[in-house]
Structures are given as C-alpha cells and as structure tokens.
Amino acid sequence: xxxxxxxxxxxxxxxxxxxxxxxxxxxxxxxxxxxxxxxxxxxxxxxxxxxxxxxxxxxxxxxxxxxxxxxxxxxxxxxxxxxxxxxxxxxxxxxxxxxxxxxxxxxxxxxxxxxxxxxxxxxxxxxxxxxxxxxxxxxxxxxxxxxxxxxxxxxxxxxxxxxxxxxxxxxxxxxxxxxxxxxxxxxxxxxxxxxxxxxxxxxxxxxxxxxxxxxxxxxxxxxxxxxxxxxxxxxxxxxxxxxxxxxxxxxxxxxxxxxxxxxxxxxxxxxxxxxxxxxxxxxxxxxxxxxxx
Amino acid sequence: xxxxxxxxxxxxxxxxxxxxxxxxxxxxxxxxxxxxxxxxxxxxxxxxxxxxxxxxxxxxxxxxxxxxxxxxxxxxxxxxxxxxxxxxxxxxxxxxxxxxxxxxxxxxxxxxxxxxxxxxxxxxxxxxxxxxxxxxxxxxxxxxxxxxxxxxxxxxxxxxxxxxxxxxxxxxxxxxxxxxxxxxxxxxxxxxxxxxxxxxxxxxxxxxxxxxxxxxxxxxxxxxxxxxxxxxxxxxxxxxxxxxxxxxxxxxxxxxxxxxxxxxxxxxxxxxxxxxxxxxxxxxxxxxxxxxxxxxxxxxxxxxxxxxxxxx
Numbered sequence: 001x002x003x004x005x006x007x008x009x010x011x012x013x014x015x016x017x018x019x020x021x022x023x024x025x026x027x028x029x030x031x032x033x034x035x036x037x038x039x040x041x042x043x044x045x046x047x048x049x050x051x052x053x054x055x056x057x058x059x060x061x062x063x064x065x066x067x068x069x070x071x072x073x074x075x076x077x078x079x080x081x082x083x084x085x086x087x088x089x090x091x092x093x094x095x096x097x098x099x100x101x102x103x104x105x106x107x108x109x110x111x112x113x114x115x116x117x118x119x120x121x122x123x124x125x126x127x128x129x130x131x132x133x134x135x136x137x138x139x140x141x142x143x144x145x146x147x148x149x150x151x152x153x154x155x156x157x158x159x160x161x162x163x164x165x166x167x168x169x170x171x172x173x174x175x176x177x178x179x180x181x182x183x184x185x186x187x188x189x190x191x192x193x194x195x196x197x198x199x200x201x202x203x204x205x206x207x208x209x210x211x212x213x214x215x216x217x218x219x220x221x222x223x224x225x226x227x228x229x230x231x232x233x234x235x236x237x238x239x240x241x242x243x244x245x246x247x248x249x250x251x252x253x254x255x256x257x258x259x260x261x262x263x264x265x266x267x268x269x270x271x272x273x274x275x276x277x278x279x280x281x282x283x284x285x286x287x288x289x290x291x292x293x
Numbered sequence: 294x295x296x297x298x299x300x301x302x303x304x305x306x307x308x309x310x311x312x313x314x315x316x317x318x319x320x321x322x323x324x325x326x327x328x329x330x331x332x333x334x335x336x337x338x339x340x341x342x343x344x345x346x347x348x349x350x351x352x353x354x355x356x357x358x359x360x361x362x363x364x365x366x367x368x369x370x371x372x373x374x375x376x377x378x379x380x381x382x383x384x385x386x387x388x389x390x391x392x393x394x395x396x397x398x399x400x401x402x403x404x405x406x407x408x409x410x411x412x413x414x415x416x417x418x419x420x421x422x423x424x425x426x427x428x429x430x431x432x433x434x435x436x437x438x439x440x441x442x443x444x445x446x447x448x449x450x451x452x453x454x455x456x457x458x459x460x461x462x463x464x465x466x467x468x469x470x471x472x473x474x475x476x477x478x479x480x481x482x483x484x485x486x487x488x489x490x491x492x493x494x495x496x497x498x499x500x501x502x503x504x505x506x507x508x509x510x511x512x513x514x515x516x517x518x519x520x521x522x523x524x525x526x527x528x529x530x531x532x533x534x535x536x537x538x539x540x541x542x543x544x545x546x547x548x549x550x551x552x553x554x555x556x557x558x559x560x561x562x563x564x565x566x567x568x569x570x571x572x573x574x575x576x577x578x579x580x581x582x583x584x585x586x587x588x589x590x591x592x593x594x595x596x597x598x599x600x601x602x603x604x605x
Binding site: 138162163165166167168169170171172173174176177178181202203206207209210213214216217218220221222224225227228231232236237 | 363364365366368369370371372373375376377379380381384402405406409421425426429432433522580583584587588591592595596599603605
C-alpha cells in the first residue's frame, strides 16, 4: 500500500501558483542562495523563505517532526561551526579573537580550548541563513505539491515522459519505503535485534545491517511487479503519454518565473562583480575594540 | 546517432565550453575573483555536465546494446532504487539514527543500493538510482544540493551496470580488478605520502574533531582493505559470476564515481589534488568498498532467491 506525503489543498501562496512555476522559482532560489556568504544578501533570501513558510497554510502539527529535526540539525551544525570555524577556512583567511576559553582539565595531554572569533561567529550565522532558507523551501514542497501533479509537473518542465514518470514514482515511493523501513525495524526488534547495540568489528557491524536493508529492498522489488503489470496493462511507454490533469500557465505564474530568473541572474551579476563573498559587519570590530584588517 | 541524442550531446558540450571560457577568460585573464577556481558554485554545474557527457559517450559507443533499453520495468526500478537510496541515505547520514561506526569511518552503507540496482537492472537504472536518490537524500536531510556529488553517485550505479555490455563477464571482471587494484594502490600511496592532510569528510563533535584531524591509518588504508575484500569475494564466489561481477564492477563504479566527485572539488573548492584524494576520496571511497564487498553479495543472493521463488 502506498503511503503519501501529507498533502492537502490549502489556501496558500505556494498553491496559488502552478507547480511548475513554483519548482522553477525554487531552483532559482536554491541557485541564488548557494552563491552567497554575505549576510546582506542572505538576509532577503531568508526573509523570502519565512514569507513562504508563514503563508504556506501548513500547520505546525503536520510538519512538527520534520521541522524539529531540521531545526535541531541547523542549530547543531551552526553551533559547532561557531565553536570550531569548520568550513570557514574556505571563505576567510584571517580571524580576530574576541575571547579564548580554556578548559581547566586535560584529556590525554590535550587541553580543550574554545577560541571565539568575530569571523567564526559571523560565518556560523551566514551558514545558518543558507541552510535555513534552503531547508524551509525544500521541506514545504511535499506538503504543498499535489501528488497527482508530480508527473505532469516534471513533464511540463521538459523531462521526457519516462524520466518524468520515474521522478513522479520516486517522490511517491519515499514515504512508502520510509514506512516499510520502520515496520522492518520494529519487526526485527520484536525478534530481539537491537540496531543501536550492534557490536563487533567493522565487517561484523556492516553485516548486521543486512537484516534491515535486505527485507526492505527485496520487498520493494517484489512489490514493483504489481506496479509494472498495472502500467503495462495501461500500455505505458507505447506512445507519447497523456495526463489526466493538465497545467496551464497563468499570468501570475509567468511573473513568479520572471521574479525567480531575475533573482538568479541578479545574483550571478552581483557575484561576477565581486560581491556576495564572506562579509563581516565593521560594527562588530568597533563593538569589540578590534582593528579590522 | 539519433537526432535527439546528437542535440543533447551538443548542447551539453556547448554549455561546457561556455563555462570553461567564462572561467578561463573571466577568472584567469580578467581576474574576476568569483570566476577563479576555488569555492565556486558555477563550476559545480560544469562538472555535472562533464559527468553526463562521460555517460553519454559510453552510451553512444555501445548504443546497440539492449542494456540501454528503458521500458516499464526500468522506469519502476529507477524510481524504487532512487527512493530506497534516498531513504537509506537520509537514515544513515548519522543524524536521525544511531549508526555503528568505527574510528574515523563514517558509515554510509546505502551506497550498496546504486551498485546493486546498476548491476541487476542496468546502467540507466543505476545512474538514476545514484543521482536522483542522492539528490532526494540530501534534500530530505536538508543539506541542500551538491550536483557534482549526485552525478558522482550516479556514475557509481552507472558503472556497476556496465557488465551488461560485455558478452564475457568473467574476462571483463579480471580487467576491472586490475584497473581497480591500480587505482586503490595509487590512492593509498597518495595517502601514505600525505598523511598529515585533514580528513574533510569526518566530523566527530564528541571528540572535538571537525574535519581538521588527519585520517587514521585504518581510514587511509581502508581502500586497500576494501579492495582485498573485493578480491576475496571475487575468488570465493568464482562459480557464482553474478556475485563476483556485481562486487567487482561495484568497486570500479565506486572508485571512478566517488573519484570524479572528489577530484572535481580540486576546481570547485580549490583543494590541492592530494587534499581531494586524502581528505575526500579516501574517507568516502574506502569504506564504500567495504560495504560493496559485504552488502552487495547479500543483495544479489537475496534477489536471486526472490527470482527463483517468483519465477520472474
């Protein structure tokens, strides 16, 4: 049995647009966000994500699990970026120390030290902005895109029939296999299998993942025969595919696509002109009495 | 060559040339900082095109083979493979689900899925499984998209499916083993002479390691360990060509696909070649080889059992 994403028709900004227009806008948003490390450019992009989120009509109870996970992940990621400057070496060369904390103990001769620098702090915020914007825009897609329109949407975006249908099926299968995975884990646990307590060397540990992976994969392949038969009976792939539902661009969709393209091209131009790289607000240097440079 | 393929190939080639000219003229001649190699999102898309061109060239040279057929079954298998890879990538990314791990090896056993789907159902299914599955997996985790790594994962499945192009699978396996062996030894040698380079793929907050620690001896040598395991499987299953070929070709797919993605970061992120190999390729491809040697045979045997049972 197929499990579906929690889509339902809502009065929302996203669902006001043609799904093709929304996917194109999303792609432009993604591209634009990846170009920037500068908070001045990331802030409007985060604002766009927040506007989309608060006008999506998605209720908290529907997305609670997904959002708690992603918020936890983003905070964890940003916090450790702040602590360590991980990844920052690619975008800044120099660090200005605000304060250094040293643990009063040593671990095997190593004394844990936390260097809080202006660059690390700003980099962590920039990274938070990038991940938050992308995550919010991505999470909302399955909740707001009608599963009945997956195929026609991707076909409308120019993918060949078969590939469009494969992407359509992929999106449909993800929640189903997620459910199957959970059922398999529960079934194995009922038999005494404890995944969290798998012991042994690396090879033994990997082998012990098989009782989880093999049933899910083989069950999925076995189940595929029914889907294949159903598709064959409907002469899938014999001629150009037609879709029960059709999509037509309206004026607002064209405007949305234009806004997305302008955003992407504008971002490209800004980047080519040498802006958008990592930026530290000069006020921070003044605040901590550090001379920039 | 049919018109559609010609136009796709030429379009990809044209886009590639435009990007390269942009990078060369803009970055090297005009000195525009963001067009120089380094942390550069533009170049990610160049490598997507390079990866697709590699697949297209192989397709063109062997286009008469039935391995390239895409019918109803392939479409469904593509979707199943990609969805499974996405789910297991999401779960084994180590954030939701406690995964057993050893030393500095971040386990990502899901890589066995594109290898298996590529081998069992062909290169097109393998490519789709790896590329689209990786994209969905990253999206589910909220990582964003890293297109060159998705194409690299696609190539893993694509290459794992290439034995369908060979009439004599046994002979092709030996050639693949030699190529894989040479690549594994070269990669291990690069690590040996650059042991002080950081492992950029490994993060262990509990031990205050954030990709700035050097990789352990085990992680550095994991590519050799994995290759030895592949060799053992190859000869232990000498009579079961399916298992031996799936593992051997999966190994080559892993070395070339992950190698492609890691090497592309030399230009995209400005890493030195040694840093790309030691910091990215080895920590990813080494453990992957171990998963290939252990999990792929289990999948192949289970799938053969299912085929016998259902008669399909």
